[in-house]
Amino acid sequence: MSALLEVHDVRKSFGGLHALSRCSFAVERGSVTGLIGPNGSGKTTMFNVITGYERADAGTIRFDGRDITGLSADRVGALGLGRTFQLSRVFGRLNLLENLRVGSGGVPRSRRKELFSENRCMEMLDAVGLARLAHEPAGSLSYGQRKLVELAMVLAQEPSVILLDEPAGGINPTLIGQMAERITELNKQGVTFLLVEHNMEFVMGLCDVVAVMERGSVIAVGEPEVVRNDPRVLEAYLGGSLDDDPANAVPAVPAAAAPASGESA
Template identity: 55%
Template sequence: MRIPLIAAGVVLAAIPVFWGDAYYLNMLILIFLLATMASSWNIMGGYTGYISLGQSAFLGIGAYTTAIAANAWSISPLLAAPLGGLVAGALAALLGLVTFRTRGNAFIMITFAMLHLLGIVALNWTSVTNGNDGMILPAPTWERNYALWPFYYVLLGLLALTLLMSKTIAASRFGLGLTAIREDEEKAAGIGVNTSAAKLAAFVASAVPIGIAGGVYGYYLGFLDSRAMFSIVTSIMIVLAALLGGTGTLWGPVLGAFLLEPFSQLTNQLFTGPAAGAWRLIVFGGLLLAVLLFLPQGIIPGVRQALARRKSAAVGKRLAPGDIPAWLTVREGARLEVRDVRKSFGGLTVLDGLDLTVEPGSITGLIGPNGSGKTTLFNLIDGATKPDGGQILLDGRRIETADRWARSRAGLGRTHQITRLFPKLSVLRNVVAGSDGTWAAPAITGAQAARGVELLELVGLSDYRDLPAGELSYGQQKLVELIQILMLQPRLVLLDEPAGGINPTQIEQMGALIRELNRTGTTFLIVEHNMPFVLGICDTVHVLAGGRRIASGTPQEVRSDPLVLDAYLTGASQ
């Protein structure tokens, strides 16, 4: 791959020297601009999964910042363009603090509103932007024979740097965290990814190159008009280029830009007059809809999928005693205390002053009829939901207000009733996604890969390390989710129906794995409807009904408790 890239770079660098046709140089300048913006957008929209329709706002911010600085300081706009990137990044950081309270369609609408609002500000802040009169940038000082060369090479270099940044992010733990957020943000937080910080950093990283490009583009045009610089058509083209080539890939946005920009030039020739902008919006909006409907993956992912050879479902091995890696041994399992915890949804009280304790090093069961509050309690313990009152303590420290990722780093791990893996990521990437490491570290270090493979061998799935996790069977996904949590070396593991939906052989395998892990010191709290499983594996069992604990004791004591029998027969405790 390296040789073709070097060859392509040499060819592009030589074009102005050996083939100086102004039309094609202008075309390539605009392609480089669009590719830079689409590759930057891809960090936020492709890697992280947050679709923004407001990225052209950073183009306008960069252009106006550059023009103001160049005119005020009498310097070349090319020298002032990096300042445009810095201002765009700072604005992204400020906006991110507000916009990331939302996600999905709400985030799309907020970014669109941001673009529209900034356009209005640029139009009406006449003392700074000259409003309708626009801003004129200093004329280039180099010879007319080379009029386009500086713009060509600066934007080509900026594209190369943007691609390098994108590649570096994709290969880092930061990038792995972003893709985990894209697949399942709540799950990512649950395995220790600081989602708020990661999203903010990705938004800033996606804004800076666009801001710099805006400064260069404004100088290229020589004149700034707020309507053109804050155009929704430009934002749509950015998104469309990334979608067309393939979001989440390095080269997809570049391919999309090379295909889309010539079509854009064609529409400029076809549509003229006052209604040209409206027609271009219709055309590109329709094209965006067509791509979403008929080519949702984009060209590069579609080709990869067509060429991929899929493996059949894996067959797990039976667990052998002594297979637990030594590095999973913990000094002491965690102690969990739930004190007077209350939770209501509207007028429905789900937990009503609940108290219970999970002793360190135990396997504790939590049972009760449907609607008794078991899963809600798990959600409160791991931070998916906040309690209305009461305290939750892990080893004596209150955690009920801590972020989910912080609870994970404190030694708390959780699986879910319906498995929540990152389906498009490989099995190995799923296993190591929550591992410790700085953002700049490789996505998977050699040591992490070795530990991940060791855990996969433990459950008989090492041959499927490179298979997308979504292609595993449901029972195999249960096992992968458990070892994903084990990679964090937790001291307390919450298992939400680990035996649910899997066959008897896998239930036996799951039970053996839990016992072996418990012997190494790990504490378990298990919610389960499979009574033979939970009563056969647990030391202590707590029984919930009506949001309260109605019984606690050994499995034998709980099994014969009249209150427990009544709760399961009536569905509630009076």
């Protein structure tokens, strides 16, 4: 395997807060790579900087050998780097097919018809197990099902790497299993994944490699079993075990807190 995504010495501050301090790590082509760390350690900021939603203060990001540092989110998406968000962004009053079409906004106009035809959108919904609900309003779905819709929205853009921000956060065990199966299937078809997740069983079961963040730094990178027993990692998790990630005590986003109509970003 070779690196598909390389983050080198990336820094990002918000005022006096160093959200990312000289972070480096790589995502190998064809891998499922995990990015873990306690709340506030910088995982979502890392996603935002990689995908062009935030601008890095310093450092470089390379995707498939190309320097993408500072490119807009639309351009990064068009190059084949897709992402989902920690909080659901689906539109509750639109049905699933309509949601997929709305998600075509970042795709070059010339490719929209081809990528977002009804047949293809149905294929994407089928790929996440939701084709039978294609004409239902997204607001009638559970929080976990909405996360699967978001995965379908990203898939429609044919990304070669997908960044998932807490795909299992706040969703029930059955859907967590379904999410894990979809990721495994897509990975077998050649999609590379970088996923942020607090659910350690999910991370340890799916990932080939895990990078660990603490207070804005990447403190360890390695195979799940190695990382799991790394003293620096255990220390970062307050001297406990990774299974005790405090973020798991309460679902990251309780279903009840999800926007009823889902319109908020």
